[in-house]
Amino acid sequence: xxxxxLFKSEPSxxxxxxxxxxxxxxxxxxxxxxxxxxxxxxxxxxxGDKVLFYHSNAEPxxxxxxxKVVREGYPDFTAxxxxxxxxxxxxxxxxxVWYMVDIKLEKKFKRPVTLEELKxxxxxKDFLLLKRGNRLSVFPVKKSEFDTLVKLxx
DNA sequence: GCCAACGTTGGC
DNA sequence: GCCAACGTTGGC
Numbered sequence: 437x438x439x440x441x442l443f444k445s446e447p448s449x450x451x452x453x454x455x456x457x458x459x460x461x462x463x464x465x466x467x468x469x470x471x472x473x474x475x476x477x478x479x480x481x482x483x484g485d486k487v488l489f490y491h492s493n494a495e496p497x498x499x500x501x502x503x504k505v506v507r508e509g510y511p512d513f514t515a516x517x518x519x520x521x522x523x524x525x526x527x528x529x530x531x532x533v534w535y536m537v538d539i540k541l542e543k544k545f546k547r548p549v550t551l552e553e554l555k556x557x558x559x560x561k562d563f564l565l566l567k568r569g570n571r572l573s574v575f576p577v578k579k580s581e582f583d584t585l586v587k588l589x590x
Numbered sequence: 591g592c593c594a595a596c597g598t599t600g601g602c
Numbered sequence: 603g604c605c606a607a608c609g610t611t612g613g614c
Contacts, residue, residue, distance in 0.1 A: 444600090470609075493600055551601080569607040571599050596611080602604085 440577040441481060442488040442499070442565060443539070452489050452500045452544055461541040462506060465574075466514045467522040469534060473574040478509040478535040480576075487539055488577060488585055490565065491548070498548035499565075499585050507538035545589030559584050 443465060445451070455463055468474055487503040511532035515524040527533045554560050564575050577585075 446600090472609095497601070569599095571608065573599085592614090594611100594613095596609105598609080599607085601606095 439482075439484075440486050440488070440579055440582040441476070442490055442575055442577050443503075444490045444492045444573040446493045447491045448493070451491065452541070455489070455503070455539075455541045456544060458541075462538055464507075464512075464538050465536045466512050468512070468536065468573060469515075469522065469524065470572065473572055474533075474535055476574050476576070477537055481505055481509065481537050481574075483508055486542070486582060488582065489541075492573075496548060496550045496552070498550040499545070499554075499589060500548045501544040501589070502542045502586065503539040504542050505537055506540045509535040509537055512536040547589065549585055549588045553588070557584065 447453075450463070455461060465477070468477060483505055485505040487505065488499050489501045489503055490499050491497060511529070512522070512527075512534040514520045514522040515527035515532070515534045516529065517523055522534075524533060551565070554563065555566060560566060560581060562578075563581050564570055564572070564577070
């Protein structure tokens with residue numbers, strides 16, 4: 437059973453500092469519109485699981501902190517709102533298609549651990565983040581990989 | 591069910 | 603802004 441995950445976010449949309457300022461330093465992770473990532477959110481991610489927070493499309497692109505899961509998968513209500521960017525006409529309250537979890541900030545890293553830096557580390561040669569063409573915004577991370585990141589980021 | 595066209599992600 | 607990778611859509 438996987439216990440560690442990585443979530444990507446564009447900091448111009450939602451950054452780790454936004455999370456730090458949020459009520460209870462907690463947020464719902466809405467807007468995932470990919471079936472594989474949806475399955476993780478709905479079925480696999482459990483209370484207390486740890487999450488690496490990653491900034492994509494950013495300067496720098498980097499892992500910036502750690503969160504923990506405080507609520508397991510439930511329907512992503514932003515899919516029901518026609519005025520929301522993440523609206524999906526396929527979605528309905530009776531048959532939710534998209535799911536989210538809630539995460540709480542555990543620790544912002546002392547420094548961002550950049551993608552550039554991660555590429556240099558032999559222990560991370562299988563890290564999914566570094567795989568060519570990986571566009572998943574939610575995916576599992578091995579304990580050893582998670583520990584390596586924590587060691588680097590403080 | 592195939593697959594070309596199209597849209598999105600995300601590093602650079 | 604470019605473009606490679608890849609997911610989705612839709613015609614057939």
